[in-house]
Amino acid sequence: MANNIELLDEILAKYQGKKGSLIPLLQETQNTLGYLSRETMAYIAEKMHLPAAEIFGVATFYSMFRLKPQGKHLIRVCKGTACHVSDADSIKKAVLDTLQLSEEKNTTADMQFTVMEVACLGCCSLSPVIMIDGRTYGKLTPAAIPAILKQYATEDTL
Amino acid sequence: MNNISVKVGLASCGVAAGAKEVYNALEQYLKEKNKPVTLKKTACIGMCFEEPIVQFEGSELGSIHIGKANPETITQILEDYIAGKAPAENVILAEKTSGKHNALLANQQRIVLRNCGIIDPECIEDYEARDGYKALQKALSMDSNAIIEEIKKSGLRGRGGAGFPTGLKWQFCASENADKKYVICNADEGDPGAFMDRSTLEGDPHSVIEGMIIGAYAIGANEGYIYCRAEYPMALEHLKTAISAAEEKGYLGKNILGSSFSFDLHIKEGAGAFVCGEETALMQSIEGKRGMPTLRPPYPAVKGLWGKPTNINNVETWANIPWIIMHGAQEFRKYGTEKSPGTKVFALAGKIAGSGLIEVPMGITLKDIIYNVGGGMKTSNPFKAVQMGGPSGGCIPAEKLDTIVDYDSITATGAIMGSGGMVVMDTGTCMVDVARFFLNFTQNESCGKCTFCRIGTKRMLEILTRITEGKGELQDLENLEELAVNIIKGSLCGLGQTAPNPVLTTLRYFKDEYLAHIVDKHCPAGVCNALITYKINPEKCIGCTLCARKCPVSCISGQVKQVHTIDQSKCTKCGTCFQVCKFDAVTKE
Incomplete structure (x- = not known):
């Protein structure tokens, strides 16, 4: 937390006194620190x-x-x-299976991947779709998932 | 060989299909060969199913669009084009000859998407060259009441879904006396299956910004917000670029274009809550609070953001404004119907051949959209229903395909116009599963303020899940309808008031499918896992052993070159055998 306080103070200084700044403040905090811990909040x-x-x-x-x-x-x-009717469930299953994760455990042990569901990425014409960081992968099949994930994985993950 | 230019569509859909690699290949090639060709970026022309798309212009061949471009062959196509040789590959649009999708585009009318896929969205000069910011100049020379009158005369209705007359909304806000007023652009496009606003913001952000400046001037607001989903990183990036460019050119900021009018525009990034598409929740969110809807009245026009009069319109509505001011209300009314003038942008997705973005005049039939603009069905499976309006809308069946697209006709079917998502479903889609999908969505996204919405949607979801698991009873159907009526009555905002629509429309048009699940314990579409059985057709099975090797629970047995069988007591219905069989020998019943 000690190093984080300096970072946090920097972010706080940017938003102090600005109206309606709580959400952007939390967004920037999360982008910098990775997540919002109890202490941070x-x-x-x-x-x-x-x-x-x-x-x-x-x-x-x-x-x-x-x-x-x-x-x-x-x-x-x-x-x-669009992804649902194109069987997004099988894509999710392939992602979870490849990374040996489950609905309950959504982050890999080596902290390389976190899997989450989102309502819609707006790339419906390419369904089914996943987004890794900022990049979108479309027209997926369960068989295509391992090769995509491999590009991001370390030796320990897969 | 003069002024040849090449444009690559680099919107999210293009990039996901590999457009960056195509762009890089062209860039590399032009650098090496030192050819006098201009390479430009553009956004989405709407034909997402053909991405990546590259356009060639400037030779005697005229403009040519190539679909499904790939980095290996694109440079050869360019060389041919320069040499005056028409490309043989996937020509999707051609100015002088017949491109294979020329007709699909010819059936459209582009007002909102007038620049999408044509200009470089990050280049303000491109926008200016196509009459950009001329409507603003015109508006600033007009009386603010005259602008509102013109918008009222145009008959433009809010494109976010509800269809409230835009001019009237502006008038309410303009007539309030206050020291401060706001305008807001609702770009929190949350309906799953809708991407009109994403494409507009990625492809032509200035049209939205210009619309907002004109609206702010007419209403008397000097500050505005664009509330955009964080799931749209490219839209946000293009908006930021566009706002700073507009500020530099004096279209935003103090004394716009030398007038006494000043206007500042900010971007607010959403944080992932569907309910924030509701206007009162959206304002709570801009204020930095939980996005919970508040009671109306007072309406935002009276008491909105930070208690000040506020006017909220969605992306598409704002993008219409500069066009109407430039061309006049009369011209706008040439398109569409008496009560729903103009055009509407739709996002086609699902089991349709031409998935992507289209803009058509109101009054066109659904059948025309699907078969003449959208290119018909994707596979040989026949059409079953089209879902409109996302979680607030409903499924329109085949027998209603002659319905014309306007606010009132769509509402009469039980669906709603919504913001423009159209998900096409074929006979392989289970309507009970679709209803369950939407209820799962609204139940997740309910903010929890109203009991009927919070708990009612949960109960509906439980019932629907039970039916899809083969545990439904006939009484469930009555319970669903009763819950639906009460949720509609007992909810404060649009989310709850419309949440039962997907259930009500599927019950209305596809009741036999519910009955098949409940009485026959059968899912006619073969989707609901608990109600299907995988079997191996002995006439087609050649005994390749693939399914047996891939089965995760080893429930398939059989010798090489002999017919295999599935042990139903062990089968988990994962569908792996169905997917891997190369001989269509595994069937789903």
């Missing part, structure tokens, strides 16, 4: 003169905020309508 609450419950309330309301550490690469499996 308590620290922000103190500095922003807000109840910690309010910060926690906002952080848990929006699906983008993570309260646990996440892997280096974020895999978003699209569960939109």
Whole structure:
């Protein structure tokens, strides 16, 4: 936490006194620190003169905020309508199977990958789709998944 | 050989299909050969099913679009084009000859998408060259009331889904006396299956910005926000570039174009909550709070963002504004119907051949959209239904395909126009599963404020899940309808009020499918796992052993070159055998 406090103070200084800045502040904090820990939220609450419950309330309301550490690469499996009718479930299963993860355990032990579902990535014409970090992969089949994941994996992951 | 230019479509859909590699190959080639050819970037022309798309222009061959371009062959095609030799590969659009999709584009009318796939969205000069920001100049010379009158006369209705008259909305906000007013662009496109706003923002961000400046001037607002989903990184990037370019050119900021009008525009990134597409929740979110809807009235026009009068329109509505100001309300009314003038952008997806983005005049029939603009079905499986309006909408069956597209006719079917997502389904789609899919979505996204929405959707989802698992009872159907009526009545915002629509429309048009699940314990589409059986057809099985080797629970037995069988008591219905069989010998019943 000690190193983080300096980073946090820098971010806080940017938003202090600006109206409606809580969400961008939390977004930037998460981008810098990887996730929002209890300590981080308590620290922000103190500095922003807000109840910690309010910060926690906002952080848990929006699906983008993570309260646990996440892997280096974020895999978003699209569960939109077009992907659903193109059997997105089998894609998700292939991702989880390849990384030996499950619905409950969504981050690999080497902290290389975190898998999450998203409502829609808006690339419906390429369904089924997943997004790894900023890159979209479309027209997928379960068989194509291992090769895609391999590009991001370390020796320990697969 | 003069002024030959090559454009590569680099919107999200193009990039996902490999357009960057194509662009790099062309760039590398032009550098090495030192050819006098301009290489440009553009966004999405709408034909996502043909991505990556490359356009060649400037030789006597006229403009030619190549679909499914790949980095290996694209440079040869360019060389041929320079030499005046028409490419033989996948020509999808051609100015002088017949491209294979010329007709699909000819049936469209592009107002909102007027620049998409044509200009470089990150280059403000490209936008200016196509009359960009001229509507703003015109508007600034007009009286603000005259602008509102023109928008009212155009009959433009809010393209976010509800279809409220835009001019009237502006008038409400304009007539409020306040020291401060806001305009907001709702770009929180959350309906799964919809990507109109993403493409518009990626392909032509200035048209939205220009619309907002004109609206702000008419209403008397001097600050605005674009609330955009964080799931759209490219749209956000293009917006940021566009806003700084507009500021530099004096279209945004203090004393716009030398007038006394000043306007600042900010971007707010969403954080992943579907309910924030609802206007009161969206404003809560901009204020940095949990995005929970609030009671209306007071309407945002009276008491909106930070308690000040606020006007919210969606991306497509804003993008229409500059065109209407430039060409006039009369011209706009030439398209569409009396009560729904203009055009509508739709995102076609699912089991349709031409998935992508289209813009058609209102009043066109659904059948025309699917078969003449969308190119018909993707496979030989026949059409079953089209889903419109996402989780708030419904499924329209084949017998209603003659319905015309306008706000009132679509509503009469039980679906809604919505923001423009159209997911086409074929006989391989189970309608009970689709209803369950949407209820799962709304139940997840319900903010929890209203009891009926929070708990009612959960109960509906449980019932639907039970039916898809073969544990449904006839009483469930009555319970679903009763719950639906009460959720509609007992919810504060649009999310809850429309959440039962996918269930109600499927019950209305596909009741036999519900009955098949409940009474016969059979899923006619072969989707619901608990109700299907995988079998091996002895006449087709050649005994290749592939399925037996791939089966994760080893429940398939049989000798090499002999017919295999599945042990039903062990089968987990994962479908692996069905997928891997090369002889179509595994069947799903």
